[in-house]
Amino acid sequence: MRRAIYLIEEVDFRPMNSRRPLEYLTWLTRYKREDETLERPTLTSGTSIRSRDIDLAGAFYAVGITGHPQFKAVTLWECHGGWDGGWRQMMNIYRGVDDRLFLSDIDDLRFSAFSRPLGAVPGTPSLADVGRSEFYLFESARVRPGAALDYLEAVRAERAPLMAEHGHELVGLYEVLFCDTEVVTIWGVSLDDHLRTQRARDAALGLDDEAEPDDRLLGWAKRARDHLDGPWRETLLAPFPGCRLSPAPVRG
Structure with missing residues (x-):
């Protein structure tokens, strides 16, 4: 069995506009639902890579009163197929540094984003x-x-x-x-x-x-x-x- 690979991303929104996390999470969940109908991964302008194998498992609003900077969103992505599946597809978009990497429907909505790749260990459920x-x-x-x-x-x-x-x-x-x-x-x-x-x-x-x-x-x-x-x-x-x-x- 291949190791399960995930990506977690923490996104900040500034100046402090409470509508920006809502706009971002609404946009994100909507376009990932559309990916469920795709047959193969595609690199597009405006939305970067579209793929069923890069799956939005969790989209969260960070509860600021528990210690998060306000306002903040956290996303958890599952790379189906592990290193040779969703992770390879994500890495492929950087080969040649395609111009489409630098266009996004959500330009200027996010202030910053911090991503870390995660490897599941024994005991992690599906x-x-x-x-x-x-x-x-x-x-x-x-x-x-x-x-x-x-x-x-x-x-x-x-x-x-x-x-x-x-x-x-x-x-x-x-x-x-x-x-x-x-x-x-x-x-x-x-x-x-x-x-x-x-x-x-x-x-x-x-x-x-x-x-x-x-x-x-x-x-x-x-x-x-x-x-x-x-x-x-x-x-x-x-x-x-x-x-x-x-x-x-x-x-x-």
Whole structure:
């Protein structure tokens, strides 16, 4: 079985115009739905590459109150066929630096975008098998050089069962490729389970005497430090209607 390859992109919009993320996510989900009818990948002016094998798995509005810059969108792309499938098709558009690379229907809509290729590791489910959640927990962590796979295996073996007890469904365990110091994990969760988990952690810290504590949440955080070497952050994402990971119907 080939390794599953993904791409995650974080997009910022400035000046702070709250309509720009909506315009971008609406445009993105609409044109990717159109790609489902294509027989072969095509490079076009205005929309870059069109392909069913470069699949928009998740289009999210970043919940700013959880630590994202406002306003921000996050997208998760699945490269069907791995390196020789969707990834090859994306790379092909850079061969010869075609003029069509520099034309886009969304020119001047985005302020900046930061993309990272992701490689799935053992324990990552197929996206076809995961549920559709109200929210997604997005973790980006800096690990010791070379410790990415060790950290992700610890998450699979220890943290994933614990998070499952707290209503979090594992969506992805990803090594950030072309570097050796970053990992990404994604979990689906309901609002109620998110709140219960935070209260269980507070209770374990002695900060909430009305909730049931779970000391294992604190224990995991300590053991994770065996692999970490810098910032660790979890933030929440709200799935945009029309993407594969959204429970909401398509808009329009």
